[in-house]
Amino acid sequence: MHSAGQPTPQTGDSSLPRPHTAQSEGPSAFPQAAELELIHVEKRYPGQRQPAIPDLSLTVPAGEVCVLVGPSGSGKTTAMRLINRMIPLSGGDIRLGGESILKREPTELRKQIGYVIQQIGLFPHQTVSENIATVPRLLGWHSSRIEGRTRELLELTGLDAGEIGARYPAQLSGGQRQRVGVARALAADPPLMLMDEPFGAIDPINRVRLQDEFLRLQAQVRKTVVFVTHDIDEAIKMGDRIAILREGGHLAQYDRPEEILTNPADEFVAQFVGADRALKRLGLSTLAELELLAPNGRQPDENRLPVTATIRDALSAVLSAGGAPLTVVDGDGAVVGLATLELLGGLLKAGEPPER
Amino acid sequence: MNFPPLAAGGPVIPNFGGGSASFACERANHLFCWNWVSSNWSPILWPALRQHVVLTVIAVAIGFAISTGLALLAHRRHWVERPVIAVTAILYTIPSLAMFELLEPLPGLGLSRATAEVALVSYTLLILFRNTLTGLREVPDEVRDAAAGMGMSPRQILVRVELPLALPAIIAGLRIATVTVVALATIAALVCDEGLGVPILTAISNDVFKTELIAAGVLAVALALFADGLLVIVQRLLTPWMRARAA
Numbered sequence: 001m002h003s004a005g006q007p008t009p010q011t012g013d014s015s016l017p018r019p020h021t022a023q024s025e026g027p028s029a030f031p032q033a034a035e036l037e038l039i040h041v042e043k044r045y046p047g048q049r050q051p052a053i054p055d056l057s058l059t060v061p062a063g064e065v066c067v068l069v070g071p072s073g074s075g076k077t078t079a080m081r082l083i084n085r086m087i088p089l090s091g092g093d094i095r096l097g098g099e100s101i102l103k104r105e106p107t108e109l110r111k112q113i114g115y116v117i118q119q120i121g122l123f124p125h126q127t128v129s130e131n132i133a134t135v136p137r138l139l140g141w142h143s144s145r146i147e148g149r150t151r152e153l154l155e156l157t158g159l160d161a162g163e164i165g166a167r168y169p170a171q172l173s174g175g176q177r178q179r180v181g182v183a184r185a186l187a188a189d190p191p192l193m194l195m196d197e198p199f200g201a202i203d204p205i206n207r208v209r210l211q212d213e214f215l216r217l218q219a220q221v222r223k224t225v226v227f228v229t230h231d232i233d234e235a236i237k238m239g240d241r242i243a244i245l246r247e248g249g250h251l252a253q254y255d256r257p258e259e260i261l262t263n264p265a266d267e268f269v270a271q272f273v274g275a276d277r278a279l280k281r282l283g284l285s286t287l288a289e290l291e292l293l294a295p296n297g298r299q300p301d302e303n304r305l306p307v308t309a310t311i312r313d314a315l316s317a318v319l320s321a322g323g324a325p326l327t328v329v330d331g332d333g334a335v336v337g338l339a340t341l342e343l344l345g346g347l348l349k350a351g352e353p354p355e356r
Numbered sequence: 357m358n359f360p361p362l363a364a365g366g367p368v369i370p371n372f373g374g375g376s377a378s379f380a381c382e383r384a385n386h387l388f389c390w391n392w393v394s395s396n397w398s399p400i401l402w403p404a405l406r407q408h409v410v411l412t413v414i415a416v417a418i419g420f421a422i423s424t425g426l427a428l429l430a431h432r433r434h435w436v437e438r439p440v441i442a443v444t445a446i447l448y449t450i451p452s453l454a455m456f457e458l459l460e461p462l463p464g465l466g467l468s469r470a471t472a473e474v475a476l477v478s479y480t481l482l483i484l485f486r487n488t489l490t491g492l493r494e495v496p497d498e499v500r501d502a503a504a505g506m507g508m509s510p511r512q513i514l515v516r517v518e519l520p521l522a523l524p525a526i527i528a529g530l531r532i533a534t535v536t537v538v539a540l541a542t543i544a545a546l547v548c549d550e551g552l553g554v555p556i557l558t559a560i561s562n563d564v565f566k567t568e569l570i571a572a573g574v575l576a577v578a579l580a581l582f583a584d585g586l587l588v589i590v591q592r593l594l595t596p597w598m599r600a601r602a603a
Binding site: 084086106107108109110111112115117118119120121122123124125126134135138167168170171184185194 | 496498499500501502503504505506507508509512517520521523595596597600
């Protein structure tokens with residue numbers, strides 16, 4: 001677990017602390033996903049005494065989702081926009097697949113990095129297919145290749161290629177626009193995706209659906225993803241790793257969600273993740289991961305849940321049934337086991353939340 | 357007033373219409389004489405209409421080129437906007453009758469089509485500049501941000517995103533400018549012997565026979581409506597997304 005509560009003192013000049021890795025020239029063909037390293041990243045705006053980001057270092061392994069979360073003023077969006085050089089870096093370095101982003105033309109770099117923002121920013125004058133084809137066209141792909149890729153992405157994001165492809169953004173629902181935004185960002189198969197509150201403008205019901213869809217999609221495409229949100233629940237759900245930033249651009253904790261919920265680094269993190277962090281942790285695992293009690297021939301009754309339900313939902317179901325045991329069923333509706341209040345409640349203690 | 361030489365020379369009573377033929381309705385000086393119109397269509401009205409179209413198209417085209425250039429400049433460098441607005445607004449407010457008379461004595465202009473075009477162009481600038489600039493500025497920030505974030509250069513953003521999205525505003529400006537120029541170009545007859553203003557001036561100078569005035573006036577109005585309609589069709593063809601709304 002890194003904790004960068006205190007800015008790491010920088011030694012000597014701004015030369016990089018790590019030896020150079022293999023250098024590749026020009027627009028290299030990245031693998032499907034690439035490791036992202038932020039190395040003593042610093043951002044100062046002229047005329048401001050305090051830096052927006054004083055010293056941020058973190059590494060996102062290839063194929064993982066890193067969620068940047070924090071209150072407003074914590075610099076999470078700034079940090080994300082430094083990565084594709086939408087905001088120029090003041091100090092430190094950022095490497096994608098071992099190669100410094102500073103070595104590449106910003107426009108060339110950005111074509112290799114998927115970009116999704118909250119308002120999505122679809123081009124209103126272009127059809128869905130044309131929108132998705134944006135980066136492939138900039139890269140000069142053949143029209144037949146673009147057409148095939150567009151179709152593939154529409155299907156991947158659960159949109160009907162024949163029906164939706166020819167529509168204009170104004171003819172789509174909010175959820176559909178969001179899916180098109182993700183499809184557009186994935187078009188050229190970038191090794192890294194940047195997503196700035198991508199589901200922030202969506203109503204709660206559709207947001208959950210889009211989050212689930214994105215996780216399914218991510219399980220297939222396995223991109224390195226930097227995901228910005230201010231919502232800790234979304235961070236816990238989406239992130240393989242969570243970077244919690246606090247005001248002034250300081251990294252309070254960078255770790256896996258279970259670890260952050262179990263061992264918050266400090267008071268700020270503990271407050272930020274909420275007093276119900278033990279329950280939130282239960283939301284990270286499903287009943288399938290649990291050693292259930294033997295069913296002893298029980299039939300599925302009113303109080304039942306599938307094995308894919310989270311332990312948090314199971315606890316909630318048991319409590320609302322007045323403590324009666326829950327029957328857990330598989331995909332075919334057959335009972336696979338029982339979950340009792342004792343069994344579920346025991347898990348709350350097992351993680352040993354830190355004493356306060 | 358310093359009238360230019362008129363095409364048909366001075367009126368000869370009772371030949372009010374100025375043409376060679378003399379009709380009953382013309383001699384009786386009815387308000388509108390169809391026979392005069394049909395016999396003077398080829399020698400007077402049709403050439404005047406064609407000249408009017410040429411005057412208008414040249415003025416709008418030059419005005420569009422100048423103001424689009426200025427709008428693109430002001431889009432990149434904000435300080436350009438104020439002086440351009442100031443100058444074009446002054447040009448726009450100069451009374452049109454005075455404008456043609458003011459330009460005429462300038463060296464190189466005189467009684468010529470060039471003089472007429474300079475005046476007409478100056479009336480298009482304010483409208484075209486302001487509409488084009490507004491259109492470019494109204495492109496939503498998130499659309500520009502997404503375009504830049506996907507790796508478009510500023511030039512690609514302008515050509516592929518900003519200009520297409522500004523088209524409705526640009527064409528709206530062209531419609532107003534075109535209708536304005538069609539109307540003002542009738543006054544151009546003061547400095548050049550072209551356009552629908554010529555028969556109108558002839559009719560004004562003979563003071564009695566009104567058919568020529570009415571016919572040329574109606575043609576000018578019809579031309580304005582036609583040009584406006586044409587631009588509406590052009591906009592529909594160029595901006596199909598404007599009609600696409602939630603089904």
